[in-house]
Amino acid sequence: xxxxxxxxxxxxxxxxxxxxxxxxxxxxxxxxxxxxxxxxxxxxxxxxxxxxxxxxxxxxxxxxxxxxxxxxxxxxxxxxxxxxxxxxxxxxxxxxxxxxxxxxxxxxxxxxxxxxxxxxxxxxxxxxxxxxxxxxxxxxxxxxxxxxxxxxxxxxxxxxxxxxxxxxxxxxxxxxxxxxxxxxxxxxxxxxxxxxxxxxxxxxxxxxxxxxxxxxxxxxxxxxxxxxxxxxxxxxxxxxxxxxxxxxxxxxxxxxxxxxxxxxxxxxxxxxxxxxxxxxxxxxxxxxxxxxxxxxxxxxxxxxxxxxxxxxxxxxxxxxxxxxxxxxxxxxxxxxxxxxxxxxxxxxxxxxxxxxxxxxxxxxxxxxxxxxxxxxxxxxxxxxxxxxxxxxxxxxxxxxxxxxxxxxxxxxxxxxxxxxxxxxxxxxxxxxxxxxxxxxxxxxxxxxxxxxxxxxxxxxxxxxxxxxxxxxxxxxxxxxxxxxxxxxxxxxxxxxxxxxxxxxxxxxxxxxxxxxxxxxxxxxxxxxxxxxxxxxxxxxxxxxxxxxxxxxxxxxxxxxxxxxxxxxxxxxxxxxxxxxxxxxxxxxxxxxxxxxxxxxxxxxxxxxxxxxx
Ligand code: G6P
Numbered sequence: 001x002x003x004x005x006x007x008x009x010x011x012x013x014x015x016x017x018x019x020x021x022x023x024x025x026x027x028x029x030x031x032x033x034x035x036x037x038x039x040x041x042x043x044x045x046x047x048x049x050x051x052x053x054x055x056x057x058x059x060x061x062x063x064x065x066x067x068x069x070x071x072x073x074x075x076x077x078x079x080x081x082x083x084x085x086x087x088x089x090x091x092x093x094x095x096x097x098x099x100x101x102x103x104x105x106x107x108x109x110x111x112x113x114x115x116x117x118x119x120x121x122x123x124x125x126x127x128x129x130x131x132x133x134x135x136x137x138x139x140x141x142x143x144x145x146x147x148x149x150x151x152x153x154x155x156x157x158x159x160x161x162x163x164x165x166x167x168x169x170x171x172x173x174x175x176x177x178x179x180x181x182x183x184x185x186x187x188x189x190x191x192x193x194x195x196x197x198x199x200x201x202x203x204x205x206x207x208x209x210x211x212x213x214x215x216x217x218x219x220x221x222x223x224x225x226x227x228x229x230x231x232x233x234x235x236x237x238x239x240x241x242x243x244x245x246x247x248x249x250x251x252x253x254x255x256x257x258x259x260x261x262x263x264x265x266x267x268x269x270x271x272x273x274x275x276x277x278x279x280x281x282x283x284x285x286x287x288x289x290x291x292x293x294x295x296x297x298x299x300x301x302x303x304x305x306x307x308x309x310x311x312x313x314x315x316x317x318x319x320x321x322x323x324x325x326x327x328x329x330x331x332x333x334x335x336x337x338x339x340x341x342x343x344x345x346x347x348x349x350x351x352x353x354x355x356x357x358x359x360x361x362x363x364x365x366x367x368x369x370x371x372x373x374x375x376x377x378x379x380x381x382x383x384x385x386x387x388x389x390x391x392x393x394x395x396x397x398x399x400x401x402x403x404x405x406x407x408x409x410x411x412x413x414x415x416x417x418x419x420x421x422x423x424x425x426x427x428x429x430x431x432x433x434x435x436x437x438x439x440x441x442x443x444x445x446x447x448x449x450x451x452x453x454x455x456x457x458x459x460x461x462x463x464x465x466x467x468x469x470x471x472x473x474x475x476x477x478x479x480x481x482x483x484x485x486x487x488x489x490x491x492x493x494x495x496x497x498x499x500x501x502x503x504x505x506x507x508x509x510x511x512x513x514x515x516x517x518x519x520x521x522x523x524x525x526x527x528x529x530x531x532x533x534x535x536x537x538x539x540x541x542x543x544x545x546x547x548x549x550x551x552x553x554x555x556x557x558x559x560x561x562x563x564x565x566x567x568x569x570x571x572x573x574x575x576x577x578x579x580x581x582x583x584x585x586x587x588x589x590x591x592x593x594x595x596x597x598x599x600x601x602x603x604x605x606x607x608x609x610x611x612x613x
Pocket of ligand 1: 305306307308309351352353354355356357360403404405606607608609610
């Protein structure tokens with residue numbers, strides 16, 4: 001987590017840095033800061049709180065300078081206060097640095113540096129790194145770039161850094177390992193950021209720095225990249241496809257609401273050119289070369305975190321049902337530390353919106369070492385996971401800025417359904433009629449979601465009744481069970497109401513004890529194989545005076561009779577119900593959170609891109 005930015009060129013750096021930090025705020029928002037280099041002077045401003053708090057604090061203070069670095073923080077080492085905020089500096093303000101990641105051996109390094117007379121003010125690992133760089137520079141009389149390189153050879157951990165110094169005012173030095181860093185190339189100017197969103201409005205030409213690479217950006221001599229072992233590397237310049245409008249709220253109160261409403265388009269984009277119901281085919285070009293291996297795999301292991309893990313759980317139903325391949329779905333953070341059995345030829349699918357989640361990345365690297373085939377289902381184009389996997393497909397949801405994942409999830413599920421259908425077809429495990437019906441239903445999804453979104457006002461009305469609850473239960477069976485988990489996660493992360501997702505039948509093994517007249521129970525009770533059983537579960541809740549809010553199939557009168565509230569979704573094949581059933585739960589959480597006065601785009605303690613373990 002944490003977002004970092006940098007600018008060097010002929011424009012005033014400060015507004016560029018602030019705008020960039022606002023774009024990166026999804027990565028962390030407990031404090032923010034900038035360092036501005038003007039002539040031979042470095043001025044650092046930093047403040048606890050959001051980027052706007054920093055701007056208010058700076059007010060009319062001087063913000064001149066054409067070189068600068070900035071940071072928005074998600075605290076790891078030390079409280080989120082002014083002192084621990086970045087940038088950190090050393091050498092009496094000669095060098096300043098911003099950092100995203102964790103320096104794991106900071107304590108040993110700090111001890112050494114303290115012995116050599118260095119004074120530390122913050123509790124951060126980052127301050128140790130900037131002192132180490134300064135110490136090496138002073139001791140060895142080397143350039144800033146060389147001091148950074150030597151220092152990085154001494155640190156263990158993850159970093160994306162940007163360094164500036166009054167002694168070399170025409171340069172910015174950046175480096176990365178495990179945390180992302182992108183460099184935008186303008187006309188005699190350079191933009192640096194944790195992702196491309198702060199860069200896209202200035203230039204479309206970018207270089208994604210690779211692990212253990214150091215970029216030396218010289219205003220007069222351009223960009224040079226060397227490896228941490230000092231081998232020069234040719235920069236690979238890529239063109240950004242991102243559109244600026246996708247980064248703005250476009251009239252919505254929150255990004256989350258905008259992103260919920262973008263789902264018809266996002267889902268359409270996720271299958272556009274990859275599926276044709278009329279001609280009866282699905283083609284996922286990104287995995288075309290691996291179809292044989294996937295179809296012949298003994299098993300598929302899915303690794304992910306958070307909401308993406310829920311998409312993995314839905315995919316377990318898809319691959320087992322449609323392609324008849326055994327699937328295991330793992331939390332990346334557990335998988336990587338469990339010494340799991342991975343056989344050569346196992347297919348490992350990583351699901352990740354950001355493509356940067358530290359645990360997912362580490363789990364992938366481990367699986368690679370053991371000979372697995374790695375596939376990625378990723379949203380952010382060019383992200384690390386998309387680059388280290390053997391093959392994969394982008395979800396094409398477009399930038400998702402609200403911390404709570406919405407359109408990224410439904411497009412992940414859409415793509416995984418397509419993948420399972422394609423493999424099922426190849427293996428002959430899916431009947432032709434079912435395949436065709438799913439193709440038709442898939443193509444109809446965007447318009448069905450449009451229809452569903454028309455219930456938003458009604459969902460808002462229902463939300464009013466539950467905004468003050470302290471607990472909530474979400475129930476579902478079969479592939480709707482992961483949707484119950486996702487519904488509970490959405491509610492707890494943005495409204496801070498304690499919520500649990502449960503398989504509906506498991507309710508009687510524990511959660512039923514919680515049910516009373518104050519407990520809202522959100523149940524996915526759509527038509528399908530488990531329908532009657534779910535209806536019985538609803539009866540059990542009602543018998544204990546619980547409040548039932550049921551997601552039902554349009555036209556269902558049975559559940560309507562028993563439940564306190566029903567929200568209907570358009571009829572579709574059972575396989576695609578998870579996608580439609582998610583949307584009313586997103587809206588319920590959203591409205592409840594807004595009514596409770598929560599900042600739904602930036603919930604407390606969370607960050608969108610979790611680049612630390
Ligand atoms: C964080 C985000 C979640 C996301 C999870 C996994 O917790 O707040 O929305 O689902 O990370 O992130 P990824 O980018 O790998 O999907």
